[in-house]
Amino acid sequence: MSQQWIFTIVYLAWLAGAACFVLGLHRMNSPATARDGNRLSAAGMAVAVVATLVYLITRDGGLSGVALGIIVIGFVIGGGAGLYTARSVKMTAMPQLVSLFNAVGGGAAALVAIDDFIRLNSGAPVDTTIFVVLGALIGSVTFSGSLIAGGKLQGLIAGKPIYVPGGQIVTIAIALVAFLGTVALILGSAGVFALGSTATLGLLFLVVAAGLIFGITMVLPIGGADMPVVISLLNSFTGTAAAMAGFVLGNPVLIISGALVGASGAILTKLMADAMNRSVLNIMVGGFGGGDEAAGAVAGAGGTVREIGADDVAIQLAYAQSVIIVPGYGLAVAQAQHAVRELAELLESKGVDVKYAIHPVAGRMPGHMNVLLAEANVPYPQLKEMDEINPEFDRADVALVIGANDVTNPAARRPGSPVSGMPILDVDHAKSIVVIKRSMGRGYAGIDNELYSNPKTGMLFADAKEGLAALTAAVKAL
Amino acid sequence: MSQQWIFTIVYLAWLAGAACFVLGLHRMNSPATARDGNRLSAAGMAVAVVATLVYLITRDGGLSGVALGIIVIGFVIGGGAGLYTARSVKMTAMPQLVSLFNAVGGGAAALVAIDDFIRLNSGAPVDTTIFVVLGALIGSVTFSGSLIAGGKLQGLIAGKPIYVPGGQIVTIAIALVAFLGTVALILGSAGVFALGSTATLGLLFLVVAAGLIFGITMVLPIGGADMPVVISLLNSFTGTAAAMAGFVLGNPVLIISGALVGASGAILTKLMADAMNRSVLNIMVGGFGGGDEAAGAVAGAGGTVREIGADDVAIQLAYAQSVIIVPGYGLAVAQAQHAVRELAELLESKGVDVKYAIHPVAGRMPGHMNVLLAEANVPYPQLKEMDEINPEFDRADVALVIGANDVTNPAARRPGSPVSGMPILDVDHAKSIVVIKRSMGRGYAGIDNELYSNPKTGMLFADAKEGLAALTAAVKAL
Amino acid sequence: MSNELLTSLAIFTLAILVGFEVISKVPATLHTPLMSGANSIHGIVLVGAMIIAAEADNPVSYTLAFVAMVFGAMNVVGGYVVTDRMLQMFRKKPTAAKAGTEGASSAPGA
Amino acid sequence: MSNELLTSLAIFTLAILVGFEVISKVPATLHTPLMSGANSIHGIVLVGAMIIAAEADNPVSYTLAFVAMVFGAMNVVGGYVVTDRMLQMFRKKPTAAKAGTEGASSAPGA
Numbered sequence A, B: 001m002s003q004q005w006i007f008t009i010v011y012l013a014w015l016a017g018a019a020c021f022v023l024g025l026h027r028m029n030s031p032a033t034a035r036d037g038n039r040l041s042a043a044g045m046a047v048a049v050v051a052t053l054v055y056l057i058t059r060d061g062g063l064s065g066v067a068l069g070i071i072v073i074g075f076v077i078g079g080g081a082g083l084y085t086a087r088s089v090k091m092t093a094m095p096q097l098v099s100l101f102n103a104v105g106g107g108a109a110a111l112v113a114i115d116d117f118i119r120l121n122s123g124a125p126v127d128t129t130i131f132v133v134l135g136a137l138i139g140s141v142t143f144s145g146s147l148i149a150g151g152k153l154q155g156l157i158a159g160k161p162i163y164v165p166g167g168q169i170v171t172i173a174i175a176l177v178a179f180l181g182t183v184a185l186i187l188g189s190a191g192v193f194a195l196g197s198t199a200t201l202g203l204l205f206l207v208v209a210a211g212l213i214f215g216i217t218m219v220l221p222i223g224g225a226d227m228p229v230v231i232s233l234l235n236s237f238t239g240t241a242a243a244m245a246g247f248v249l250g251n252p253v254l255i256i257s258g259a260l261v262g263a264s265g266a267i268l269t270k271l272m273a274d275a276m277n278r279s280v281l282n283i284m285v286g287g288f289g290g291g292d293e294a295a296g297a298v299a300g301a302g303g304t305v306r307e308i309g310a311d312d313v314a315i316q317l318a319y320a321q322s323v324i325i326v327p328g329y330g331l332a333v334a335q336a337q338h339a340v341r342e343l344a345e346l347l348e349s350k351g352v353d354v355k356y357a358i359h360p361v362a363g364r365m366p367g368h369m370n371v372l373l374a375e376a377n378v379p380y381p382q383l384k385e386m387d388e389i390n391p392e393f394d395r396a397d398v399a400l401v402i403g404a405n406d407v408t409n410p411a412a413r414r415p416g417s418p419v420s421g422m423p424i425l426d427v428d429h430a431k432s433i434v435v436i437k438r439s440m441g442r443g444y445a446g447i448d449n450e451l452y453s454n455p456k457t458g459m460l461f462a463d464a465k466e467g468l469a470a471l472t473a474a475v476k477a478l
Numbered sequence C, D: 001m002s003n004e005l006l007t008s009l010a011i012f013t014l015a016i017l018v019g020f021e022v023i024s025k026v027p028a029t030l031h032t033p034l035m036s037g038a039n040s041i042h043g044i045v046l047v048g049a050m051i052i053a054a055e056a057d058n059p060v061s062y063t064l065a066f067v068a069m070v071f072g073a074m075n076v077v078g079g080y081v082v083t084d085r086m087l088q089m090f091r092k093k094p095t096a097a098k099a100g101t102e103g104a105s106s107a108p109g110a
């Protein structure tokens, strides 16, 4: 078969792969088809990679033994590591893992760009240089940025915003350096002024270094709660970096897939931010030292509240017709998912109808509660989305709020509060309300919750796990 | 400015134009933004055309006076004709005009392909030949097909299915000729066997002729009611033909826009067919002589029905709290839109609350009733979509059905009838029902309507226009 | 296939994907305007007509190019104008009336 | 710009448009899986890594290519697997439980 024919087939395979990515993403828009969608996309990836291998081996010159070794060994090591971590990670730790994968993806894009640059060094035409430098820069930003983001979610780095004194100035200065470096390189290759090849290399590394530092200083000051949004944004960056690499290598599948992720990632970031009614901008601005002081739980005084003991709550629950459990961030922090399932099963065995009310942004990542409770084997049908469950609160005897705060705050129904406009769970429609949390501490939005001063509300101050254990014991004891 | 730079700008302009088309279509998905969407798309078109002109003038060789003349005069004449007809056509005649525009579009695509073919004649490589021939073929099919479709809607050709004796065989034979001709041309250019340049030309014209005839024999046997779907399908064809021309000329904006219309047109065709629960396939199969005998109104006997006179109806209407008017195909046929508005205004002046219930597929084209009533200046807010109005029938005193049949047929609620599964207007929930139509004649689906034998129903047998005139007079006389 | 052809194919494929994705759940009343809008877009063959006109060098080509120009221009201009008129009816309140009158008055009983 | 670059730009633009259109109203519970899915897709840089590996001819390039391969492969394989696991929870009824256990049991307290 002639060179050109093989290349034709390879090219069509690349195209088919890219098409699979699109159709895959399309199917991932709805729960029913999401899983096939992901698999379709994976299949596309396999096709694209195999096609590339064929292409490299068959093109004249062929593939040197060393190169083949690098490719195979590198793939086995990297793929193995990815496979192991992905299969063994706890469901609740997945977001930070995604962030890690995003980091390495960005890193790879940066390395590809750097290597190209070294090869083309100074011989490169302007446009190539632009793409190379942009690829290297964006790649490094996402690499370091995603690592920090993952670290925050994993708790390796303090989740609350970290403000380096004068951090804001530093960030801006770094950004400036990166920008000037890039411009210099481009003008240099445009021949506006002469740059020795060492100077050029030096400049590139300066840009890369600046990118790495910028990634760190940008993410550090952002609260852990905003990390899902940040990761999604960086994800879209990585896509762009991959596309840049595609331009340099003149490779269509890289350009298409990169641009695809760049764009869909951007849209997704917006959707995520909207879901927790924040704007992407003011989240990132937080990253430049502004806003977001709210995040992190600050102890604060509410109105007059009624405390209640485990035994009283146990009686209420045991003799209730229907109980709706409202899990929140606190349940995740306390890792109380198994404890809550136990209690729920106990109540059901006593003929109580138990449901879980899942607020879309309860916890700290979209779907946090679903993942958490799925891990504890809570049957999926018991989990009710907000719109489905809200009408049922009117008929519920007890609403048991566990470590949830903002998502139940009636203040959201009025304008003028940080949570205004966010749809909430109508917990206050239930005949009686019990809230398990450690203190009067505030939630992510950093505001008091008038629900707690509602006469129908009893506060059971305890760590979610211990509180639930106490309740289960008390119910058994009845 | 260097050649290459001008071309770069032109190319980017083409790209921008294509992007405008996409964003335009996107905005046309919702009523609020639809109009801007169309204008954005028009702007994109302007950009693309101007860019092309610049390109032709500036490229070396430039633009000969004759060519410029052809372009300018051709544009003025064609554009003028389009502008005049588009501004002067009656709203209700728009679909056939769209069909006409689609025809000329297809024609243009075919001509471009043919001209290319003559120029490249026999010198063309295989792939170019493929695109040229396909472009010419598809273009001719849409040209003749759309003309027939438009003619049917306009009433120049009998709307009801026309079966030429043995038409089915003819259609298939023609299709075969077109196919074989195409294959021969491709193999010829592939050098499988030698074709003299005259033979090649002859073959091409054979293919084009076959395409033209096929377009006719395909559409003739399809009922006028299905024309909207057929036109949409041919529309998608024209897009494809344009894309083919793009391949031949190696022009990106043609390829992108053509493919865009080809794909979105296909989706739209499906949506349209679904809306009137028909399948695209069995509509087209109708075109091959099968199915669809239903279409066209066949007089048929219903159950025992109660006739009612204009005066009685007038009293009912005048003393009603709320009247819901249900317009259908018959209103359009009778051109009674002004008559119905008069009656409605008269009733409102007597303090009756009047609304119009618009079924998505009432009439013979999507939005038929909206266009019809808008033409008669019925205030848009009075037109209620099906889902909005259906609950209100329970509270309505009189449902006045004018020339509507299938969209009110309760049989749709049961399986086993041609309309089964089609959502209908809950006319039978109204306290009293009045139906204005000429006879017990059937509707598009060709089945009887048990609504007419409903004890609550009174039939006012008359042409919609005369019937309404009589009613208005009677109400005035009260 | 030549590399040009391959990249053209890539562009073609992507455009098709865009076409599939861009049409979402559309209210039935928008079906006809949307069809008409798409119909105007393929008037882009006008560009093709211009190019062959520029290359024409014999009576036959001249004629073909000229007819193609007329057809294409009609598709483009007429298509956009008629679509715009259809969409006028979506402007809420009395303005909708104006759209109507214009439609009715200037009608030569077509 | 060179014609290659221009066609690449066209492909880039179209891919961006596809990206914008392909994400529609997604239920919040799907945000994380969707992000993770997109994340796996940019693992396509793996292809880039393979290409530079093939062109490498000096220790520096070898190292860069190798690290890029490892990173890229990790992104791809890990990304798809973890997404798939996330999506298991959308399988209705008891099977959902299985997904959970796997998640819990094989957990090294990460």
Ligand SMILES: NC(=O)c1ccc[n+]([C@@H]2O[C@H](COP(=O)([O-])OP(=O)(O)OC[C@H]3O[C@@H](n4cnc5c(N)ncnc54)[C@H](OP(=O)(O)O)[C@@H]3O)[C@@H](O)[C@H]2O)c1
Residues within 6 Å of the ligand: A225, A226, A227, A228, A276, A277, A297, A327, A328, A329, A330, A331, A333, A334, A360, A361, A362, A363, A364, A365, A366, A367, A368, A402, A403, A404, A405, A406, A407, A408, A436, A437, A438, A439, A440, A441, A442, A443, A444, A445, A462, A463, A464, A465
């Ligand atoms: N889901 C997402 O994608 C996402 C992403 C970013 C931000 N957010 C935001 O996060 C918030 C989520 O609302 P939420 O109600 O789930 O959480 P929340 O409003 O942040 O409140 C969590 C509450 O749990 C309590 N808590 C903490 N540790 C606990 C423990 N060990 N045991 C018991 N209780 C504990 C805290 O009160 P004590 O300190 O008194 O115990 C705190 O008030 C929303 O504002 C949302 O916008 C969500």
Ligand SMILES: NC(=O)c1ccc[n+]([C@@H]2O[C@H](COP(=O)([O-])OP(=O)(O)OC[C@H]3O[C@@H](n4cnc5c(N)ncnc54)[C@H](OP(=O)(O)O)[C@@H]3O)[C@@H](O)[C@H]2O)c1
Residues within 6 Å of the ligand: B225, B226, B227, B228, B276, B277, B297, B327, B328, B329, B330, B331, B333, B334, B360, B361, B362, B363, B364, B365, B366, B367, B368, B402, B403, B404, B405, B406, B407, B408, B436, B437, B438, B439, B440, B441, B442, B443, B444, B445, B462, B463, B464, B465
């Ligand atoms: N909207 C679309 O896009 C579209 C496209 C294709 C097909 N369709 C189909 O068309 C049908 C539309 O339903 P529809 O209820 O609007 O119409 P229909 O079911 O077709 O019934 C129209 C009725 O109007 C009566 N009629 C005809 N001329 C009349 C006149 N001059 N004055 C008074 N009455 C007259 C006829 O009865 P008489 O003969 O007794 O007067 C006929 O029964 C549906 O089945 C739909 O699926 C719709």
